[in-house]
Amino acid sequence: xxxxxxxxxxVGALFLCLIGLIYLPIVVQFVAFGHDAPxxxxxxxxxxxxxxxxxxxxxxVDADRLLCSxxxxxxxxxxxxxxxxxxxxxxxxxxxxxxGLVGDVLVGHVGRGTPxxxxxxxxxxxxxxxxxxxxxxxxxxxxxxxxxxxxxxxLLLIPLASAEAWGSxxxxxGASGSASPGAAAATVPGGLVRYVISQAQQELGAxxxxxxxxxxxxxxxxxxxxxxxxxxxxxxx
Amino acid sequence: MDQILEVRGLDKSYAGFALRGVSFSLPRxxxxxxxxxxxxxxxxxxRLLLGLARPDGGEIRALGLDISTNGAIVRSRIGFVHEAPSxxxxxxxxxxxxxxxRFYPHWDATVFRRLASEFQLPLGKRVYALSRxxxxxxxxxxxxxxxxxxxxxxxxxxxxxxxxxxxxxxRLAAYIQDGNRSVLFSTQITSDLERVADYxxxxxxxxxxxxxxxxxxxxxxxxxxxxxxxxxxxxxxxxGIETSAFSFTAVTDDVEAARRRFAGREVVVERASLExxxxxxxRARAGAATGEGEGSPPGRGRDS
Numbered sequence: 001x002x003x004x005x006x007x008x009x010x011v012g013a014l015f016l017c018l019i020g021l022i023y024l025p026i027v028v029q030f031v032a033f034g035h036d037a038p039x040x041x042x043x044x045x046x047x048x049x050x051x052x053x054x055x056x057x058x059x060x061v062d063a064d065r066l067l068c069s070x071x072x073x074x075x076x077x078x079x080x081x082x083x084x085x086x087x088x089x090x091x092x093x094x095x096x097x098x099x100g101l102v103g104d105v106l107v108g109h110v111g112r113g114t115p116x117x118x119x120x121x122x123x124x125x126x127x128x129x130x131x132x133x134x135x136x137x138x139x140x141x142x143x144x145x146x147x148x149x150x151x152x153x154x155l156l157l158i159p160l161a162s163a164e165a166w167g168s169x170x171x172x173x174g175a176s177g178s179a180s181p182g183a184a185a186a187t188v189p190g191g192l193v194r195y196v197i198s199q200a201q202q203e204l205g206a207x208x209x210x211x212x213x214x215x216x217x218x219x220x221x222x223x224x225x226x227x228x229x230x231x232x233x234x235x236x237x
Numbered sequence: 238m239d240q241i242l243e244v245r246g247l248d249k250s251y252a253g254f255a256l257r258g259v260s261f262s263l264p265r266x267x268x269x270x271x272x273x274x275x276x277x278x279x280x281x282x283x284r285l286l287l288g289l290a291r292p293d294g295g296e297i298r299a300l301g302l303d304i305s306t307n308g309a310i311v312r313s314r315i316g317f318v319h320e321a322p323s324x325x326x327x328x329x330x331x332x333x334x335x336x337x338x339r340f341y342p343h344w345d346a347t348v349f350r351r352l353a354s355e356f357q358l359p360l361g362k363r364v365y366a367l368s369r370x371x372x373x374x375x376x377x378x379x380x381x382x383x384x385x386x387x388x389x390x391x392x393x394x395x396x397x398x399x400x401x402x403x404x405x406x407x408r409l410a411a412y413i414q415d416g417n418r419s420v421l422f423s424t425q426i427t428s429d430l431e432r433v434a435d436y437x438x439x440x441x442x443x444x445x446x447x448x449x450x451x452x453x454x455x456x457x458x459x460x461x462x463x464x465x466x467x468x469x470x471x472x473x474x475x476x477g478i479e480t481s482a483f484s485f486t487a488v489t490d491d492v493e494a495a496r497r498r499f500a501g502r503e504v505v506v507e508r509a510s511l512e513x514x515x516x517x518x519x520r521a522r523a524g525a526a527t528g529e530g531e532g533s534p535p536g537r538g539r540d541s
Contacts, residue, residue: 003339010336011325062323069287071313114421236290 005087008054012084014089017070019046023095031103043048043096044129050088050204051137052150059146060155074235078142078228082134082221089130097196110229113180120206121197124213128193129216135224150203168192238264241300241419249281254443256281258295261438261448263332265386266416268409270451271423272511273440279423281318283391286421289319300386305357313341315328320392322372326365327399330358330375334382337425341383345385349382356401369396377405381412386411387392388420402426404474406433427511437511447490459492460513461485471498477517483541486515505516 023046029040058064067077100117116122136156141149167189200209242263249256256278259506263269272278284290286297288308288527299311324333329497330353337362353360356374358367373396380388388409394402409420410433424430430437430451438448447454468478468485474495475487488509489495496506509517 005334005338010328010332014327045370057325057327061325063325065289065319067316068324069312070337071309071311072340073309075401076309234291237284 001076001080003082004067004077005083008080008084009087011057012050012054012088015057015183016050019049019053024099026107027099028103031100031115036122039096039100040116040122040126043092043099043126044133047085047130047191048133050091051085054084054088054199055141060093062237064145064235068237073115074232075229076150078138078225079234081142082138082228084140084155084223085134086107086130086221089127090129093123093126094132120201120209121194124197124210125194128197128217129212131220133157135220138224138228139231142228142235146162164192171195191205239340240298241265241282242294242421244282244286245297245299246295247282247285247292248296249278249285249292251281251291254278254281256285256443257522259440259443260295261445262431263419263421263436265419266413267435268413268420268422268433268441269436269438269513270434271438272427273424274515275425276514277440277445278389279440279444283389283421283423287312287315288388293377295462295468313343313383314386316383316388318373318376318380318390318393320395321369324364324372325373327363330359330367331360331361333364333375334360334379337379338382340452345384345386349378350407351424352378352381355473363486370398370401373397374401376488381408386418388418388422390420390422390424391450392424393422394424395425402429418448427514427515437452439514441518446518453510454514455508456488457492458488458509459495460507460517461487461495461499461504462487463499463502465501467502467504471495474498477519477521479517479520486517488514488521 009208021233023042026042027039030036035061046067065111074233097117100115104115118128137153138151140156143149145154158192197213204211204212240262244262245260247259254276258259259278259282261269271301273279279289281437285292286299287305287400288304291305300314302311304311313496326335328336333347334346334353338346338349350360353375354372356378357380358375360370364372364375373393377393380390389461394405397405406429409422412418413420422430422434434451437451437454449457461475462472462484464484465480467481468487471487472478474489474491474508476490477488480486493508499506
């Protein structure tokens with residue numbers, strides 16, 4: 001599994017450099033203008049781009065055939081891929097936080113409070129978003145491959161993202177009106193997720209909320225990996 | 238004899254193609270050529286052997302292990318070269334080798350470097366810059382660098398220049414010299430097999446035509462050439478027939494019986510090359526499929 005993760009990191013290293021070159025000016029620009037939410041989304045997009053670039057290379061060279069003829073089980077391939085997706089998320093998280101820090105140092109704050117990358121709900125929200133996307137994407141990819149799998153992933157993602165956006169408007173619109181804790185999250189995309197996180201933090205404390213969301217993320221990933229293994233076992237190359 | 242590869246009753250169906258009850262075995266220390274026309278099922282057998290596809294029925298045992306339950310272990314002891322190797326194109330030769338090396342417990346970097354040098358593969362060159370022949374050499378170097386007991390080669394010589402092709406065949410012959418290693422070699426360039434193969438397995442239309450030693454193929458199969466007036470006398474010996482205005486050429490799997498039958502007649506009975514067999518048996522099959530064939534169609538699944 002580690003071999004598979006290292007393989008993906010090696011294959012993706014070039015793309016990390018290229019995508020990083022595009023990402024860094026975006027960070028500085030967004031920090032300079034105090035655009036926390038777009039920076040959050042750009043960092044999620046960075047993780048997605050890293051994963052997509054590695055998978056595109058693999059598709060281009062028909063790497064499934066190469067991987068499946070190596071002495072490694074399909075189960076390990078799925079788990080390795082899951083690790084690689086989480087690694088891409090972790091790299092993006094680090095770049096998001098570091099980029100935010102460096103940007104703040106370079107250009108300073110523009111009339112705002114604690115930046116999103118420095119808040120509990122921002123950090124946990126980032127991780128949950130990555131886990132959620134990975135949970136949804138992996139079964140699609142391992143069942144249908146990168147082409148059809150991505151299309152189906154997008155079809156599933158659109159209603160979920162819409163539901164989240166409408167949920168933010170409906171729930172947080174009222175919450176903002178009543179000055180509910182965490183209601184500030186309603187002002188940015190993904191606000192409902194972060195609102196739920198901030199509510200959980202209020203109810204359970206930071207440690208309790210972290211444990212709850214870690215458990216939820218682990219369950220989601222476990223189910224997604226189990227389903228992906230089942231799908232991938234039946235794929236033929 | 239210790240069998241390094243045993244295939245029993247292998248079935249696999251796709252839309253428009255079916256592999257039916259294919260059985261053969263390869264002893265340790267020998268080279269087996271897997272031949273057949275395009276679409277015969279050679280690559281399907283190799284995909285099933287490598288676990289890239291699942292059989293509908295039958296069993297494959299490699300190195301004494303059932304590959305359906307020990308796929309990863311078996312693959313760690315198999316070296317594989319595909320006709321069109323799939324590699325990460327943007328990596329260097331050395332970078333690709335370092336990725337592949339992690340998966341093999343017996344990887345020997347020294348052997349890889351030596352082979353790369355012998356094959357004139359620049360370690361720092363990116364894979365996309367390699368020609369098709371050079372990529373095949375790279376696949377071969379990767380396959381030979383982890384002390385594999387069984388080499389599985391799927392059309393490895395297509396795209397190679399004649400010099401390296403000859404060199405490859407010499408390497409394969411040297412590879413099995415210790416008597417512990419074997420090669421399964423799928424190809425349509427039958428002259429390659431005439432040089433090195435100890436066993437020949439002929440697949441056609443998803444069915445086994447024969448699987449036997451090359452010597453037995455030489456002894457049993459032959460070409461019979463004669464006038465058309467003699468054709469009916471020999472039909473029961475013939476497996477594929479080509480006729481012209483006045484004469485016929487047929488392939489038989491009982492060359493001695495054909496010799497006896499036509500003794501003293503104006504008939505030439507000669508040794509058939511593997512290419513002759515592929516040609517005449519394919520013709521017979523195509524004829525049988527259209528109802529215009531002559532001779533008994535092959536594919537009776539006889540396993541010698």
